[in-house]
Amino acid sequence: MLDASRFHEAEGALTAYLRDNDLSGTAHAMLAYALLRENKPAESLKEYTRAAAIEEPSAQMLERVGQDYVLLGDWVDADKWTLRAVQIDPADADAWYSLGRIRYTEQRFRDALSCFQQVLKLSPKSVKAENNLGLSYEATNQTDAAVEAYRKAIEWQNEGPRAQISEQPLLNLGVVLLHRGGLAEAEPLLTQAAALAPRDPRIHEQLGHLYMQKRDYSAAEHELDQACKLDPKNSSLHFLLGQAYRHLGMRQEAEAEFAASARLARETQ
16 A cells, blocks of 8 residues: 555554554554655654654664654754664665755755765666756856756656656756746746646746746746746736736736735735
């Protein structure tokens, strides 16, 4: 059931099993994992604590404990337990990746770089690690290195199954190129990203920026309208849509969007 991502069913089966087998550390750890995947971090942590009291925790278990703390927004404990995981098993690429993501979120970007570089030593051609390496390079103002990393991630994922292609490196490279004025190269990247993840408002926003720069205000209006529908409480998206309407001569629609933007901005203050 866990392997098939049937986490709710697994929770029920493991809960029933533990009624008569409460000293099974493995069962408690499996139940904890099911609860983690069901986005129940507090309940998951209780089961991991019970499992650890019965048998020595593995690196994998501690990495998952760290993920529970991520869901709870406790970055100090997330870092602590994920670091413990890589100390126990320095060859655990998943734990290094999780530690990199945590340190990136903590804005410890150089530490994150080191973590993703370690992942790539253990798991060469990991698309997600290379993409996050690019993000870390960007955060440390190493833009050329970031572009190279995103290009590698795209190249590697194109070599694999099409079903596993991610929009993330396409979006990230597209944004960097857009900021550099490389509209011709950015457009197909962002368009492909939108096809892979049509409900991601960030992609539609970036396409909106691109078409605004190209002065194709009709296309910009279409993309920014999509972004607003997907993220209706984002004040900046409404402001951008208002600008597109203004360029199209749609004064009434523009004023409505500017008013919505101002209202949403006040509500978030």
